[in-house]
Amino acid sequence: MNILVCDDSKIARKAIISKIGLSPDIYIAQAENGQIALDLLKQSNFDILFLDLTMPVMDGFEVLAALPVSRYPTNVIVVSGDIQTAAKERCLRLGARDFIEKPFNTSDLAKLFARFKIPLQAFNVPTIPCATQSVDVLASIREMSNIALGTSASLIAEQVGQFIEMPLPNVSTLHQSELKMTVQDIINNSEYRAVSQRFVGNGINGEALVCLHGSGLSNITLDTFSEENTTTKEMILDISNLLVSSFLVSFSKQLDISISLRQPIVLEKELLQVSLNSDQFLTAYDQEIFTIEFIYKAENLDITCDVIFLMDKESIQAIEQILQSVL
Known part of the structure; x- marks a missing residue:
């Protein structure tokens, strides 16, 4: 065969x-x-x-x-x-x-x-204990992100009634200057709405930044996420929370750990500009910030959701230790 x-x-x-x-x-x-x-x-x-x-x-x-x-x-x-x-x-x-x-x-x-008559490897064959093997952390996180994106896209598709185009996650490091440019773009573009949400658990600390834009954004306030009197701000928080939580639930499940989410916060542009101009902006991170980036798009709806997960060096070390115990 x-x-x-x-x-x-x-x-x-x-x-x-x-x-x-x-x-x-x-x-x-x-x-x-x-x-x-x-x-x-x-x-x-x-x-x-x-x-x-x-x-x-x-x-x-x-x-x-x-x-x-x-x-x-x-x-x-x-x-x-x-x-x-x-x-x-x-x-x-x-x-x-x-x-x-x-x-x-x-x-x-x-x-x-x-x-399909494919021979199956025996699963009850005893294994010989060996020394701890090195783990390709980037490759592992990329594959776990792929799986988490599939779970997330399925949940979002059910909510909005649209097929979600599966993105390829970009797992890499982003220099602080590049992230500042991204934030400045959000501030400068009147159509962009941004939400921040912190997450923590098992030595993993980070922040998710979600940017939503597109003419279809106003159309999904409708019967999709909330009640009739839902404000645009509440709807944006609902969408963002769904994007972030569905991804993190699947990601943490693959690591067999628990990650807690803080409440999402809409990033008001005036305050965001003040924060961006401050010397304290991104001081919690190294100059090179580990990121998982992807873009969600609905097939027949003009709405785009850019998502960036930011994590510090200690978080990646924690993930590596967890991977060594589960792989």
Whole structure:
């Protein structure tokens, strides 16, 4: 059996491959984006394609739309953190044979493997204790963010009745000067509304900055989030809290920890400008601030939500220690 695993995350590819019972009859190839996967499918016959949806260069939806690229009947199994009902339905319409959510559990995977006659690695094999291994913190956070975004997008899609385009998270460091420019842009643009929300737990301390803009913003006050007399400010707080909390709940669940959220605060532009001009602005962070950035967009609604999670150096060290204990 020839199996192709396509995912931009090395960790995600490894997670799938580690569950496959290896033997001389099993050949496994890997692709880090959809274009590479299509090229491999043109060159060789694969019985199974495990396909992620959210990838750079060419995403999973584009791969499904481009198939078939040969006469060989490849069974496509979508493995994705995008758990929106509309995403699953779209995949099946485009020809996927099955869909499994990230992070997957053993029982669901066993059923899937049985259906497609994929040998399953024995899960009761005793392991030999070994020294603590180094963890690729950035790669791990990126993959956990992908999964958390899928959960978050699904909840938001239910609330607004719109398919949410899954963003690729940008996990990196942002210099204080760059963040100050971002804040200044929010102040300068009359359409932008910004909300800040602190979070803390298990050695992790940070702040989420949410910026909402677009003509559709006023349209979702409606029957979506609150009651008839809801103010624009209350609606913005509701949206922001949903964006931040849904992401953090999934992110912390993957680490098997609890993270508490403070109340969201609308950042009034006059006060924000005063704060930006102050010498105390961002003093809680190093010059290089660890960030998780992404942008939510509704498919048929003119509204964009830019989200940046800021964390200090101690928080990343705490995440690394947690990862070493759970991976």
